[in-house]
Structures are given as structure tokens and as C-alpha cells.
Amino acid sequence: HSKTDGNTDDEESSASEEEASSSVSSENDSITTSDEDYHPVPDSSSSASENDTETAVEAERLMAEKVGEAAETGAPVAEWMSRSGNIEWFPTAEETMHYNPVPTSITPGPTLYAVARISTLRSAFDLFVTEEIIQLLCTHTNLYGRRKCENWRDVDDVEMRAYIGILILAGVYRPRDETTRGLWADKTGRAIFRATMPLYRYSQISANVRFDDKLIRPGRFRSDKLAAFRVLWEKWVARLPLLFNPGVDVCVDEQLVAFKGRCGFRQYMPSKPTKYGIKIWVTCDVATSYAWKMEIYTRKSPGSSREVNQGMRVVLQLTEGLAEELLRRKLALLGTIRRNKPELPPQLRGKNVLLLSTKHREPAVNDGEKKKPAAILDYNRCKGGVDNLDKVVGTYSCQRKTSRWPLALFYNLLDVSAYNAFVLWKAVHPEWESTKTYQRRVFLEELGHMLVTPEIARWPCAPRSKAAAAIVAEIQQSESEYDPQPINKMRKRCELCINRRTATTCSSCGKSVCKDHSAVVCVSCHP
Structure with missing residues (x-):
């Protein structure tokens, strides 16, 4: 548990960035070349650079000063100091903020708007x-x-x-x-x-x-790399949160749409099966893998400076609607954290797994054979929301080979729409x-x-x-407006033999004809 030294805006922003970065970490804390803010740092303390050693010495010096100040004022003594020198780490959490479950009126599952409009499989798809x-x-x-x-x-x-x-x-x-x-x-x-x-x-x-x-398009492209697809994307992505309420647990992670053609924001992610493609930030419901919010990563716009605190912006933007319902972003956070973050003390650099959680207060361990902490169990349960979405979408994907990135995004849009429609349909039926x-x-x-x-x-x-003609004939016959035996119609005398009454009429002239004086003709042969 940590406490910041001072109340400056920069320090609060740094802490927020730390939380956001942990929430969007991938399943195995993999680092990709698309992360411009990341610079690899060895995990082993034996291979640390001279700069890291100097930083650790500086942290110890600051720690000694804090201990002296605490002895004079009677304040609790921090056990560790962060490498940046502005965050104190305590063994207990008596003075830190903690998460309390907030009562909410949200019922997980399809919204009333969606339920009222779902009658067939196609109606569920048409909602997207x-x-x-x-x-x-x-x-x-x-x-x-x-x-x-x-x-x-x-x-x-x-x-x-x-x-x-x-x-x-x-x-x-x-x-x-x-x-x-x-x-x-x-x-x-x-x-x-x-x-x-x-x-x-x-x-x-x-x-x-x-x-x-x-x-x-050229005028819009100067300020928006997604100009060729932006209008349709914004209309579609606005529908996702209107049709489904996520459960208690949501997952924010990266999806990579496979694409190897020319694209100004194509990414290389070696941890993904497809390696090359377009990165999309996705917020998924953990229980169903419903894609609740999505945002395409387009890098920085031409002529603009590099974006700072990107992880924080993405997480806050993708959880905006849910956060407002849960007491103005008072959300519990659980995720992995990188070892090279300056907010961490040097003593944590050699640990195998680093988790940041605002939900768990006690180091509880389960009773299973492996004795895992509760935070690890919850993380393993929730981390695969977006990965499962990639799996189910990839199983029956409509992706076709193309050299145009807007078309590749359109294929992915159809895949996600079909899966979300399936989630809604199964929830209603x-x-x-x-x-x-x-x-x-x-x-x-x-x-x-x-x-x-x-x-x-x-x-x-x-x-x-x-075979194709048989399908056409079958569908056209079932959809045909020509019905040889109309129901609930008055029987009349046949025009060709006055001794018989019939309810069948000719599709051309409308006259009544009996069975002996009529013939069945398919709609393809009908004049």
C-alpha cells in the first residue's frame, strides 16, 4: 500500500497513469513494440544498470529523511520509498483509500430497449x-x-x-x-x-x-487518420452500450485485427497470433465477452505531439458510462504492473508477479493445492474477456483477404455484431x-x-x-404471392364446369377454376 508525498497535479496524474496502465495489461503482461512509452528494463537486480543503482541509493536517502521527519512528528513510518521519490509504501493500509462495493441499479444483461426489439435472429443483428x-x-x-x-x-x-x-x-x-x-x-x-x-x-x-x-476525405484525413471509416464506426460503436449492461467484472484489453497491407496506424504485436494488424481497445463483459465499448488506436495525428497518459485516457474513456453509474468512477482496479515503473520501490523489482489492486485489502490465500492469493485468482478469472472474444470471433470469421484497411475493419465489425447479437439472443431466449x-x-x-x-x-x-435453381424455386414458392389454395375464401362455381364449386382462382384472370381445369406452374415459369 502506498501514499504519495504531496498533492500536486503531476503526482496525482502519475498515480492515475499507474492504475490505468495496469488495467489494460495483456494476459501475460507482454510488451509490444507499439507501446511508445515502454523501454525494456532487465528484471534481474544483478543486471540492473548504473542509473538504476543510483536511483535506488537516492530512494534510500529520501527514505532516511522521511524516517527522520516521522520521528519528529510522530507520523507512521513508511517501509519503502518509490524510485521516483514521491510515493511512500507502507506495510499496512490504515490510511489509504479502499474499495467498498457500491449498490447499483444496473441489471446485467440486455437492456429493456434491446429486449423489446428482439423477436427473430435477424432483429437481434439489426440492432447493431x-x-x-x-x-x-x-x-x-x-x-x-x-x-x-x-x-x-x-x-x-x-x-x-x-x-x-x-x-x-x-x-x-x-x-x-x-x-x-x-x-x-x-x-x-x-x-x-x-x-x-x-x-x-x-x-x-x-x-x-x-x-x-x-x-x-483529404480535408478530414489531415486531422483524422480514420476518416475513411470514421462515420460508420461512430454510428456503430455508439450502439454497443445501449443494448447491454455489463456485469460486475469488465476487462479492458487489446484486440488485433489482422491486416498486412498499407495502413498508417498498423501495429506489430508479437504476442498476438496474427502479429500485424490494427489495434483496437475493447471493453468486454467478463461473463459473456460482450464487446461493450471499442476504440481504434490510430497513433498520434500528423503534426501533433506524442500522447501522454494514453493508458489512463483509454481506460477512463472505455468505462465512462459504467463509471458514472458506479459513483463517479469509484471502480475497483485489478491488473498487472510493469517492473520499470518509477512509482514502485526498488525492493519489488525482483518479484515474479506484480499486481496492483484497489479491491483486495487482505493477503488472503485460497485453500487449494497451489495456495494462490485471492488477487491472483480474481485476475486469472477476469483477464481473458477480450481474449475469449478474439477466440469466438475468429472461429467463424467473415474476414476475407483484402488490401484495404477500411474493409478489414468492416469485416471485424460484422464479426463482433454477429457475436453480440448471439449474446443478446441467448439472454432473451x-x-x-x-x-x-x-x-x-x-x-x-x-x-x-x-x-x-x-x-x-x-x-x-x-x-x-x-442446386442453386432448386434453392431459388423453393424460396420463391414459399415467398410467392400466388397461392393456389387461398384460405378463408368463398367457394364459387368453376368457370369451365358449372357443376363444381371451388375456392381456387386463376392467378392471371382471377376466375374460379376447379382442380380438373387448373395446372400448377412455378413462379419462374409464370408469365
Whole structure:
């Protein structure tokens, strides 16, 4: 437990930075080259530099002065002094602030707003990818397509949702190593892709899908590196906290969206499986891994100075809504801390694990075989929220190979939206497919079919592939407005034989016809 010497703003900011840095540490306290504030320092005291030795001597000198002052005033004596010389460390916590659980009106799970609007799997997904987002996609895609393609046909909301449905289904069938042409192949592909839209149309939309007006982007890009994706991102990320209340434990960590193309804020993180990509700060609910808030890391803007206290800003920004509910940011903090921090005393540099906690007051140890402290157990339980999100999203991901970073972020947006929709759906309908172990796969498959069905239903003619034509005929027949046997309709005499009464009418002229004088014709052959 520590106490700062003095009440300057710089010292308070330093302590806040210490807490924020610990809360966003990764699972194994890994340090990456993307952290501009980090300079590696050996863990072993035997390999410490001469500067570190001088710092330790200076800390001992300051400590001796503090002991003398405490003896004169009768104040409690600190046991250690930080390397920076402004924080005293005590063996007890009698004078330090401590965390008391705060009663809250928040009920973990979907909000009332979300529950009232979830009736089908697609309605849960539409809460994230809203009609406003679909219209924004259509507007900018059509604008760019007209400029680049001579034979461009405008994309409407039905076709754009079908395009998203194809991406989701491609993630379910997991053909990420397969070429796009292979997905539409007669022998190796899936009939549902050919039944939804031709390959050339899918490729045309993928090449021209845009998220802003490129002509006015340069002016915005001078102050915002995310200008090509900012408008859609802000609209989407604002929906996340409106639909779900996190539980008591939340986790703030890094997500890396795989991308190796040209990007001004691409990161190299050797601790991640993908190594290269776009870093996103994510706040997750520990119990469900629901992505509650997200922020893309774009480095410093051109012409601006290096950001100071980045960790503190990120944590406070990503927990803003929750902190206000919990008595104006009186949150308990638990996380790993780096050994090279100047706020730590030199005596802690040789420890194997350093945890900073504002929740645990006593060094309680569990009764298990390994005798772990309670702080370690709580940290191990909560640290994997974002890592689990990466795992489940990566299992059925719609990511496709691309050289455009906005499209890579859009793929990740769809993956997170689909997973969050699954969390909401299962919370509202816990009995849904409860006996199956692959519920999320079933959810994504049904969601993909719901998104492509309206586009399939309006095909003007059947595809040449027999399997795709069968899917089109089946969906169009179920969606057809031509019903050969309408129900609750008055029976009338057949126009061709007056001795029979029937409720069936001709779809062309509307006259009543009996079974012997009618024929069944599919909607593809109907004039």
C-alpha cells in the first residue's frame, strides 16, 4: 500500500497513469513494440544498470529523511520509498483509500430497449447493423461505383444485406483459405452463394464498397487518420452500450485485427497470433465477452505531439458510462504492473508477479493445492474477456483477404455484431437450441439465410446450376404471392364446369377454376 508525498497535479496524474496502465495489461503482461512509452528494463537486480543503482541509493536517502521527519512528528513510518521519490509504501493500509462495493441499479444483461426489439435472429443483428448503417453503405458504395464502373447497377438495402449474409455464411463454412471463385464453383462451392447473386456481382460490390465520400476525405484525413471509416464506426460503436449492461467484472484489453497491407496506424504485436494488424481497445463483459465499448488506436495525428497518459485516457474513456453509474468512477482496479515503473520501490523489482489492486485489502490465500492469493485468482478469472472474444470471433470469421484497411475493419465489425447479437439472443431466449454444443454456428447459419432470402426471392430467372435453381424455386414458392389454395375464401362455381364449386382462382384472370381445369406452374415459369 502506498501514499504519495504531496498533492500536486503531476503526482496525482502519475498515480492515475499507474492504475490505468495496469488495467489494460495483456494476459501475460507482454510488451509490444507499439507501446511508445515502454523501454525494456532487465528484471534481474544483478543486471540492473548504473542509473538504476543510483536511483535506488537516492530512494534510500529520501527514505532516511522521511524516517527522520516521522520521528519528529510522530507520523507512521513508511517501509519503502518509490524510485521516483514521491510515493511512500507502507506495510499496512490504515490510511489509504479502499474499495467498498457500491449498490447499483444496473441489471446485467440486455437492456429493456434491446429486449423489446428482439423477436427473430435477424432483429437481434439489426440492432447493431441498423437501417441507417445500411443506407450509409448503399449511398457511398453507389456514389463510388458510378464514378468507377460504366455498367454500374445501384445497390439497394436488400442487396446490401444479402452481401453481408454471404460474408457471414462464408465465415460459417470457414473457407478463408479458399479463393472467392471457388465459393461459386459448381463442384466445390456452395449452392447458396450462386443462388444469392452471381460471382461478378459479389466481386463488383466488394471492389466498390465504401464508407465515406472519397472526394472530401483529404480535408478530414489531415486531422483524422480514420476518416475513411470514421462515420460508420461512430454510428456503430455508439450502439454497443445501449443494448447491454455489463456485469460486475469488465476487462479492458487489446484486440488485433489482422491486416498486412498499407495502413498508417498498423501495429506489430508479437504476442498476438496474427502479429500485424490494427489495434483496437475493447471493453468486454467478463461473463459473456460482450464487446461493450471499442476504440481504434490510430497513433498520434500528423503534426501533433506524442500522447501522454494514453493508458489512463483509454481506460477512463472505455468505462465512462459504467463509471458514472458506479459513483463517479469509484471502480475497483485489478491488473498487472510493469517492473520499470518509477512509482514502485526498488525492493519489488525482483518479484515474479506484480499486481496492483484497489479491491483486495487482505493477503488472503485460497485453500487449494497451489495456495494462490485471492488477487491472483480474481485476475486469472477476469483477464481473458477480450481474449475469449478474439477466440469466438475468429472461429467463424467473415474476414476475407483484402488490401484495404477500411474493409478489414468492416469485416471485424460484422464479426463482433454477429457475436453480440448471439449474446443478446441467448439472454432473451435461453432455451433456444439448448441441447446443441454448436449453438453459435447454428445462429450464424440461420442469420445468413435470413439475410439472403429477400434477395433470392426476387430473382427474375432461375440460375443455371441445378442446386442453386432448386434453392431459388423453393424460396420463391414459399415467398410467392400466388397461392393456389387461398384460405378463408368463398367457394364459387368453376368457370369451365358449372357443376363444381371451388375456392381456387386463376392467378392471371382471377376466375374460379376447379382442380380438373387448373395446372400448377412455378413462379419462374409464370408469365
